[in-house]
Amino acid sequence: MDLLLDTSIVLLLLTNLKLIASSRIAACIRAVAFQGIVFGIMPLLVGKDPLTLRVCMLSGAAIILKGIVFPWLLLRALQAANVRREMEPIVGYTPSIVVSGVLLAIAMWLGRQLPLPVPASSPLMAPLAMFNTIIGLFVVVSRRNALTQVLGYLVMENGIYAFGLAFALQEPLLVELGVLLDAFMAVFVMGITVFHIGREFDHMDTDRLSLLRD
Amino acid sequence: MKAMLLTLFLLPTLAGIIAFFVTSHSARRWLLIGAAIAHTLLTSACWVREPAPTPGGWMLLDAPGLLFLTLTSVLFLAVSVYALGYLRREDWGRRQDFEEGFLFTNAREATFTGCLLLFLAMMTLVTMSQHFGLLWVAVEATTLVSAPLIYFHRHSRSLEATWKYLMICSVGIALALLGNFFLAVAATLGEQSHVPMTLGNLIDRAQALNAPWLKAAFLFLVVGYGTKLGLAPMHTWLPDAHSEAPSVISALLSGALLNCAFLAILRIQQVCLAAGHGQFGQSILLGFGLLSMVVAAVFILKQNDFKRMLAYSSVEHMGILAFAIGLGGLANFGAMLHAVNHSLTKGMLFLVAGNILAAYKTKSTSDIRGVVQILPVSGALWVAGFLAITGSPPFGPFLSELVILKSALDQGRVFVAAAYLALLCIIFVGMAAHVLRMYQGVAVIPSAGLPSGQVADVDSSCLDKPVAESSLAVAPAIALCIAVLVLGIYIPPALQTILERAARALAG
Secondary structure: EEEHHHHHHHHHHHHHHHHHHHEEEHHHHHHHHHHHHHHHHHHHHHOOOOOOHHHHHHHHHHHHHHHHHHHHHHHHHHHOOOOEEEEOOOOOOOHHHHHHHHHHHHHHHHHOOOOOOOOOOOOOOOHHHHHHHHHHHHHHHHOOOOOHHHHHHHHHHHHHHHHHHHOOOOOOOOHHHHHHHHHHHHHEEEHHHHHHHHHHHOEEEHHHHHOOOO | OOOOOHHHHHHHHHHHHHHHOOOHHHOOOOOHHHHHHHHHHHHHHHHOOOOOOOOHHOOOOOOOHHHHHHHHHHHHHHHHHHHHHHHHHHOOHHHHHHOOOEEEEEEOOOHHHHHHHHHHHHHHHHHOOEEHHHHHHHHHHHHHHHHHHHOOOOOOHHHHHHHHHHHHHHHHHHHHHHHHHHHHHHHEOOOOHHHOOEEHHHHHHHHHHHHHHHHHOOOOOOHHHHHHOOOOOOOOOOHHHEEEEEHHHHHHHHHHHHHHHHHHHHHHHHHHHOOOHHHHHHHHOOOOOOHHHHHHHHHHOOOOHHHHHHHHHHHHHHOOOHHHHOOOOOOHHHHHHHHHHHHHHHHHHHHHHHHHHHOOOOOOOOOOHHHHOOOOHHHHHHHHHHHHHOOOOOOOOHHHHHHHHHHHHHHHOOHHHHHHHHHHHHHHHHHHHHHHHHHHOOOOOOOOOOOOOOOOOOOEEEEEEOOOOOHHHHHHHHHHHHHHHHHHHHOHHHHHHHHHHHHHHHOO
């Protein structure tokens, strides 16, 4: 069980690097979709108790939303726009990989320093949560393309979700489903906005959205 | 009534969903008004008898909740009356943008009304959420249902504003979710035992919470919800969204939505106070508050767009609220009173701004002259609103700002009080320059500023004499203005009681 969990954590770390290193947006979307599915399976792996209906429902909802619905929405927005690649990110690809390496090291170190009231299900869980959150934020601020920024937001959301998993926090089911529903709505609304941006501007570079300023 | 709280939430939700499918324009507009009136009636019933909490205590209307629910409800009623006239006079075909001259259309009216009602439902949910997870879900939902409202006029500027709003607020609120999880860690007492995440439970057992995690949670929640509240330096979405959204929506964003974010910050401060870390939270809020006031003052001074000016004024007043909570003591009462005053005044100002924008077709303060001649009623309200929002007597905000100042002086914090007073003065001067220039002078023909031939001269000829102002466009603003004036002179005993109870919730 622990081997399976650690393997999936390593897989998740790798998907983040894939997202950072790839310029093709479709490949990035698929990397995040894969990450979503692995995160969806995780609640089944971390639990010490036998499987409950609650865990199964959460896991199922997460797999369907993060693994299938979100990528599908984003791929549709991508098809509508005349953009295939992230052309010139604010931080280039090679520096990005170096930065993510440094962030990973920091997350690994910091994740082990946290004073936890309850031991986490795996020593890698807290570093994973931190790495995902920070790398998601990094993608949001270092990429120009609106779709890539949505992906960054999703990765960040995944990191926060991992934090919840790490400590098997007993949030009521209703709240967790509400959080998932909000994430769904967020991607839905962002997807529509990206679609409109692609149609209105003929590009999706958010740094060229600069009409409004003081 | 047992299920009062659920009814309050479900009524606008259902009305909103129905509104998406109603094809008749007049039926949909009456649905909006009907839902707004019903919501206000239900809310006033909550003043008469305290509604029962839902099982488990997830939803409960305490004094701060009731106060902000009432503000939301009253403002929504005023806005929906105004919207009735607004939707009638909107041109639904392709039309010309008055700033850049391109053609654009509006979103469907059904989408507008539906999202507006859902927005009310989500804000209602925020005011009565006692569970921190539910509160988060509700605050994030307000962002998502209000984004289509900002992108109502479908053109590039509003799209840009919507994108910034969505992205900045979503990332901010994601940080608040992390804060929630930190709070959950703080509330974990052992392998199997943890404090439930409802406000009442957390306050009762606050001493048992893990202090470093609680402080981390506070920081993340303040930054997260502070983004939504428009505290500097996380305020950057606010002027864009407020200036590009239709004025009805700006009124709701400023008067109701910001309060909801403020309430979310009050909740975590309540927990901090109970745990004995009140001082920690207060100093952070004080800092954010003063910084917001500084940023607002700088940008108001050089602002040339009157809707952006009002938006920065909202940043200022959210700063004042954070500042007051940061002071604590008597200022808590001042903060509650100021939240009431700011909501009503800012709602009124944005509605009047909508009237001015409709008549002059420009947002630039240097192109607008003689509002008093062209729009006598709106012009008078514009100046009254300006005097009120900058804290001049005899309007309500004067009283609340004075209470906050007195509290700072009572605590012997002379420098903080002096900074607060100086910033208020700068903002008064900055706003006065723009507002009075717009009010006086000889009206210029609005289309003169645009390249010739781009705008049909239909309106321009009639603009040297007063434009007929429809009662739907001015009545809500007049009502709000009277309320602000009354609050400056007399606070009804029932309101006084609720304000005091709300302030006591923050007394620690």
